[in-house]
Amino acid sequence: MSAPTTDASQLAEPARTTVRVEPVDVTPLPRPDGTQLRLGLSHVLFTLVGLIAWLFLYVYVLSGFSQGHVQQQLYGQLREQLAEGTAPTGAPIAAGAPVALLDVPALGLHHVVVVEGTRPAQLQDGPGHKLGGVLPGQAGVSTLMGRAVSHGAPFRHLGSLKPGAAITVTTAEGTFAYRVDDVRTKGDPVPAAPAAGVGRLVLVSADSSGWLAHPQTVYVDASLQGAAQPASDVSASDPGGAAMARDTSAGTLAILAIALELLVGALVAFTWARHRWSRLGAWIAGVPVLLAALWLVSIVASRLLPNLI
Amino acid sequence: MRRRWSVLAAVGAVLVATALIGFALVPSAQASDTATFTKTVNRVFYNADGTTTPADPDHPDGYHVKVTVSATQNLRGNQPITVSWSGAHPTGGIVNDPNYGYDGSEQEYPFVLMECRGTATTVRPETCWTQTSAERVQTAGTVTSAPVWRADGAAKSADRAAQVDQPPGNRPATCTVQRFERWLPLVAASGTTYYGGGVGCYDLAPEGSDEPTTGVPDNTTYGITGTDGKGTAQFAVWTADENATLGCSSTVACSLVAIPVTGVDCDPDFTQVQPGDPIIPTAAQQARYASTCEKADSYQPGQRADGSGANFNLATSGRLWWSASNWANRIVVPLNFAVSGSTCSLVNNDAPLLAYGSILMTDIAAQWQPTFCTTSGYRPFLHVQATDTQARSLVSGDNPAIKVGLSSLPPDDGFGAPVAQAPVAMTGFAIAYNIDGADGQPITDLRLNARLLAKLLTESYNGDLQGRTAYPTLAGNPRTIFADPEFHALNPGVDTSIPGVANAAAALISLSSDSDMLTALSSYIAADPDARKWLDGVPDPWGMVVNPHYQLDLPAGQDASDPHLSLPVTSWPLLDDFALDGTGSNACVKGVPYLAQIAHPLSQISTIEEDIEFALSNSQTTCQTITDANDPSQLVPKTEGQQPVGHRFVIGVVPLTAVDRYGLRPAALETSSNVGPQTKFTDAAGKTFASPDTAGLKAAVKLLSPDTDAGAWTFDYNEIDSQTGAYPGLMPIYADVPTSGLSSDDAARVAQLLTFAAGRGQTPGTANGQLAPGALPLTAGNGLGTEAAYTLCVARQVKAQTGVVPPLTGTCPAVPTKAKPTKSASASSSSTPSSVASTPPAGSTGAVVAPPVPSAAASAPAPTEVATTSAAVKTVGAYSGLGRWGLPITLIVGLLLLVAGLALRWGAEAWAAAKVVGPRTGPWLSSTWARYGPARGRRRG
Incomplete structure (x- = not known):
């Protein structure tokens, strides 16, 4: 903005007193203009909008890439273990270790690797085997949980499975064929516990029928066709892996805080480089770093979301 | 330019705020239990011109102290937490008992640990607990004395006056007013102020005393820092139950305050006081202050005190822990106490369901009870300690006196009424010890066999009889287990010298009342061939014989009708009758069976736990004068009391859950031996031992087998050697519950307790509602799926009150349907009664059905819902508010922000x-x- 006509340098001049006779402009000075504040605020809002857009992009698209990448690694690992016969057959199994291959043609799932545990972090890698139950293929109830929205959403259309649909699970003990009995949601009757020596598979995910909102869970019961393997040792059930559980443990929050600090650090470095170094260089060198930091923050932060979403 | 900076500022602000939120969330999440704190402490001397000089030229930057505390969450009364520190000034003038404040505070540079009411911001010396007057009051009478606390340059001017914080009102005539007085009152949780001041002055707090305690020692610790700057101490935290003056609880915040005493910051010239203040002494006096405050230390680091109690440097001692200089160096560790069962009477008017019996249940019930009275839908229960035999008999018969009995064994002759025994916990007994080795450090690995336990229990060691008088019967026997070659053969690392307190090593601290714990212990001894043979009267390979009063093969001439031992026992009998003639210092034990005084079994399990935690010798063999030392009738026997650190030897039998709760160490017990009973051995070769850890208990579970006639699982002591690593002390706890004759209200409450015990209550942990460490969760993974399923089955039968005692294995009998069937079951729902999803069929793996069906089926208020077992259970599903609203709200907020930003x-x-x-x-x-x-x-x- 242009400066007002009453200049401070004139006021400071002590030498002579100038007597003015012409008319003097006595209109009050304009108040400081709010443009800077307005623009700054708009930038803050755009940043927040950008973050929210990133959130949606990450949840619906980018997290799927993460899972795809992890799945590929896990598949190689499990294939080797299956070939060697070293894949797990009973507790204890390390959390996150691959335990089975899941095929559900009706859902378009082919050779999806099931990992041990159903905490949010484990379900980021793929469908998880719930602790406290037997492994698939064994006598008793085995529960697999998977995401319906983010991280590739392997169980997105779980609710659309029809009775009789085929599910195939491969573990170290063999390949097991299941037939879907029914789909149930809140209020539907729970089938009776399987008789001794009978295997059942329960798939759990969030109900994805709503648009954006996924408050409820959906269950699919499937019966093992043919003989079940004897039940092995079962690990203690894990409250942190319950349906819709979120991971707000101190460890996760601490990692999140560190990841955020990393992101802030990367931003500061980027801005500094843009001002003091080279504009183009800063963009070339900084953007990958910023993206990596943002991605890391997203991975950790998404563990705060319910594990079935 | 400006625009770029505004972008940066905006982005940065948002991200920093997010990070801060993340940090803010961390403490509210479950924090790690171990906590570490650091602080740099320094002592300076004020020069005449007001500048400062470091007191220790070798450490001009001070000492970098680091403190680690083992546990700060879910604390319970008398729970020991391990405090270790490094970087502190080494302690000099070391005393035997750092917990007795009068002596301990005379040490130079102690590492003071005390429990104080308040948080890091509100804690003050007035709310810190100390036992004796000397730790709080400083007086001096003569004009020429120059009390060190007046020279404290860090103190406020008002606190450097001649008389500070004097008690208000008229002083008792016996409490002389001195020229210099510094009082530090103790403010109780109730608001009462205790001034103390020693004999003739004011009252101490009820828990305080100027005498050394004979029972549980004070928890204020004048910790000893080694010459390497490191130290460690066990600090037993107190709740309001242990110390009402302090009054710590889940609602009254308390802290552990650690003060690395470095000494008073001497200001003998009173430069830190406003010039002209009338409190400033004369120049001649100031010279005296320099000599008292800046005095050289009396002891070298690591040197022991000379015992005079006078020759220590007050300025660097623990006496002035409250001085502003020392107090400024405090490290405050917030303590978080678990809600204790005593809360129930405050928060809940519902009269609790009383569960009488087993002492093994004490620590488990202590964690379950608060959940029952603070969770909606649950109704409180209260565990009342009673002997197991009493619990079994009270629950027997057609009109049982109690609703729930807790015991570990089936009754000998049945209950005479339909009473089911539902396992609620799997725990056991431990032989816990507190023993120091040759280097004065605690021994952490101890192995015992059944014969050694038999020796301790049968009064077969001489104790201090040897040396006082001859007892011909035991002439060839060692004095204590410490002198027994068999003990050293099993524990080669243990020092061979006899500790100061001999009698404590001659007996096992045990219960005087009936207990299934003693039955289990004596069953283990009876099943061991070596122990059995020795009890039959055959000397062990080193020539030690059983006390003939306990011989199982009755010695010649003894009538079978005389008192004698027959295993197993429900309480350990005291059979030896040898008494001292009782002269002089023995007068109080004249005519009393002396070995029984050494054994001195206790009636309270908590006393045994305290004795071992605090190394209190339990032998009641010292004579205490009540009033007149010359009157023999005034002498009473008392326990030997606390043993000096470095020379401790206490051993006793406790519940397994007490091991973690009180920080005790459990001995490994022998499970098999291929060394002949008459072969001398010098090491543990050929023998196997089992510890009471999860692996040991899991292996022992395989020795439990259902006894259909008794209606309970019994432990096969004769097969211990067949199961590698099986801990012989495993004991189940059964809830003995009548399945007929209870009112529907009581039946529902009992069923709720059983349902909780079989499910939710089996998550291991130290928080309320979890299963106390030392108990093995009843899960299929631990081989206890059948037991858990049986307890759920019993819960349904209790609820129904049809008089059915279900069989231990197999399907749970149907409960008659009392209500009309609800909506028709789905096709896949079979009509077998075992099909309730929350009740896995007995014998199966006990796998849990996925959807979280209300596991507390019996807790449902309407009896019909429990009774209609053939009706389908409905899927409950999980609901996530974040899942419902998270993304839509984010999207809407995003759009709004976008519009606002554009505008x-x-x-x-x-x-x-x-x-x-x-x-x-x-x-x-x-x-x-x-x-x-x-x-x-x-x-x-």
């Missing part, structure tokens, strides 16, 4: 543009902007 950024320009072209091309847009556009947009010109 802010381009709104003015757009409006201005509209204004210019408005009348011609955009009347609607223009008028809309005029009405709804941002205020800035309406600015004229």
